[in-house]
Amino acid sequence: MTLYITKDGHVDAERIKVKIFSGIERGTMSAINGIVVHQTNSPTANATFNSYSSTTNGGAPNGAHFLIDKDGTIYQTASLYRATNHVGLMQSRCIITRQCHPTELKHAQSLERIKIVSNKAKAVHLNEVQKAWPGRYPSNADSIGIEIVGLAIGPRNREVYEPVNDAQNSSLKWLINQLAETLEVSMHEVYRHPDIGRKNPTEASTAKW
Incomplete structure (x- = not known):
């Protein structure tokens, strides 16, 4: 069964709590070609929500479309019809x-x-x-971002992300499969953030779907 998406790009599903932060939404996303899995580098969902509500040096905050809490709760934090800045600098x-x-x-x-x-x-x-997909990886402009609450622990530049727990992985698997089917995204276009961006290689390394 596919997900029901409202005209505003919000998912109406029992397992998803809609908690939109309009400040992380950018321009219209006219195509969805991929899904990117992240970890927040924050200890709690509320810490991430606070960052979504703040501005740094007058700029808008970065964020993703979904967040999975420690207990497996799934929050939708941005419309599926709006791009968010979650990929960062892309790899070739x-x-x-x-x-x-x-x-x-x-x-x-x-x-x-x-x-x-x-x-x-x-x-x-x-x-x-400058390239069109699939000549490049999915970018901010055409991908859904999923954040998983988890800290990177250790000395600067050698941090290791804490493991994604079973409740989070269960929710992640369900969410990715539902999104992929509903939005017709190939499972080959689902990535961990470091696979396509310049990020800590341990980010989401224990995520499973």
């Missing part, structure tokens, strides 16, 4: 999969050779967002 699908034209691969490899890491990441990202 061409380099990772090698499924692209040799000329494109050569160009992507030249960007990866930029010595300053921050400049390299930005250059690769800007090159990727």
Whole structure:
């Protein structure tokens, strides 16, 4: 059975609590090509909700469409018809999969050779967002983000995300399967955040669906 989605992009389902934060919503999302799984790096759902309600240096907060709490409760935090900033700087699908034209691969490899890491990441990202999917990974503009409450623990730059628990994984599996069927998203286009972005490799590493 597919999910019922209202005209506002809100899911009407017994297992989902709708708690929309309009501040994390961006422009209209006209296509949905993928799903990206994250961890919040926060200890509680409320800590993440507080961040969704705040602004930093006058800017709008980042966020995702769903959040799964420690007890497995699923919250919808943004409309399915609105983009959110949850992917960040993208990696090159061409380099990772090698499924692209040799000329494109050569160009992507030249960007990866930029010595300053921050400049390299930005250059690769800007090159990727100019492409149409599936020539790139799903981006902010065409993917659903799912956050799982969980902290990254350890010394700076060596943090390890705490394991996703059984209740969270059960809810994640249900949610991804429901979204994939309803929105006609291929299960091959469901990713952990580090698979497609420049993120801590342990983020969502224990997520299962």
